[in-house]
Amino acid sequence: METWTLSLLLLSLHGAAAVIHSLKYFDTASSGLPNFPEFVAVGLFDELQIVHYDSKTKRAEPKQDWMIRVREDDPENWKSLTELFLSNQQVSKVNIGEAKQHFNQSGGVHIYQRMGGCEWEDETNEVVRGFYQHGFDGEDFISFDMNTGTWIAPKQQAVSTKHKLDQNKALTAQINHYLTQICPEWLKNCVKYGSSSLMRTELPLVSLLQKSPSSPVCCHATGFYPDRASLFWRKDGEELHEDVDHGEILHNHDGTFQISVDLKLSSVPAEDWRRYECVFQLSGVEKNIVTRLDEAVIRTNAEKPNDMTTTTTTTTTIIIIIAAVVVLVLAVGGFMAYKKWKDKDPQKNVKTPLNPSPPPMSQSGSDSLTEGVNSSTRLM
Template identity: 40%
Template sequence: VTHSMKYILTGVSEVDSFPEYTAVGMVDDIPFVYFDSNIKRMIPKTEWIKENEGTDYWDRESQRESGWMSTFKNNIQIAMQRFNQTAGVHVFQKMYGCTWDEETGDVDGFDDFGYDGEDFITLDLKNLRYITTKQEALITQANWNKNKAFLEGKKQYRTQICIEWLKKYLQYGERTLKRQVSPQVSLLQKDSSSPVTCHATGFYPSGVTISWMENGQDHHEDVELGELVPNEDGTFQKSSTLRVTPDEWKKNQYSCVVEHQGETKEEKEIRTN
């Protein structure tokens, strides 16, 4: 089992209805801490972090995010200049963190930056350098890559510090984070000429595979896989949609196969919704 911890930081310009800076911390895709520029405090999103950490932790986390908040304000300004933009809504994002394989002990880390929904610059941890395909990020890339101490710091955080915290959080939230809940699977269709959707919901952890079979053979054509979506209760849902004509559906035997934590479920009957 591979576990992960990541923080997603988002800065936006010129949007009144949305905080100009937000940060979400996640363990195994479950949000456990949250900060934004309106509340100006890091707050707990799960019981296990609330129960296990005290004032020092929340002060330290809030302070760090306040630092990021002003950095992001600056980053948006710099990015706008580089892309020759003077005004308008712009989004600057950073996603960083680490993964740890419980069985092998392998660790990995990431530091990805995005601007206006596109990749801006990203850390290649194996070769310890930042890579980019964007002309506008070349100055940043050159500055970061020549600073060896900066790069070593990135490596140390991702391969040691982040991993230590991840293991600590997994211990805190063991009851919830290490539980296993099987998905409920259903085939849904609005009417006979609509696509058929295979919907898996209520499962934990988040790793799931949804595939289609036609007459006992793997079927990959006209299939659209949906995004993984969190449910309110900390479980997940995901769907896959198959486009077939009513005629093809009648003539052939289609089924949806959902694999989760070594368990397989197959569904052939459509429930109309």
């Protein structure tokens, strides 16, 4: 009996799903955009925005309640975090100028981006993946391969930069240390501080939408958390795989998520609609949200006159949500420039467990990188 009980226990432990957490920082420098900050930095923990900085406010702002507690626990380190973002901002302005020269470009709108971070599995306590990437004008420029310790140049203009960086062994060691040691430690602290937020569940508002009578019916679920969810159509209790179009899970501005799935009904008689239903499932919640296909509850562009006020309010709400998502995407939009590293040991620079900046790709203005990681930050 004891052996059987032990076997069941091991089986249940084996079946428990491990959780992979992520910590990412996106820096974006721009030129030629008068109504947009020249520099924006955003930190994401498990795809949830936790900190924001831009060149207009010049302050690191917590975006979650538990990040406010982090700031209150150590105000001096939070001040140094703002100073670090300011340093990145100053260096990014130089880098975007260098990038434009390298690509023989002047004037117009240009974007230089950087993304650095890591993924960590709580069950094995191992780093699953580390990433450190740079891009210019919406295209990948160069990235670091943690497995080989070398740089990858996806386009010809970055080949010379790759060769210089591959020769800088001190920089390689510094970035490896960040990806395998520093970033995971910051990530674990995020898990510690944000545990209450991670363990919450929020159910969505599910709606049926249709542009016109001949258009597919869209089942839209928004406002749920976490993102481990599924949305699908079924007929007579069986999940449908044909005549359906699944959308991706997207972020809302408030940290929740949304998803949609379309169902084509052009060949389905009206009397058969009652056989269809949309099903939303959320991890950790036993009861599903089931919405039966009913013409009476479908929101369309052709509302009745007495429903115009409701339609206008709904449309306005959707527009506000979309606009907020677009702003977040612009801020989070990719990867950026490099920052100047102080003449200190890399580990001594890490004063706060949530310090975001991965090490820069440090170069001098010359073709040689033998000066080491503390030389002026120049990409080109």
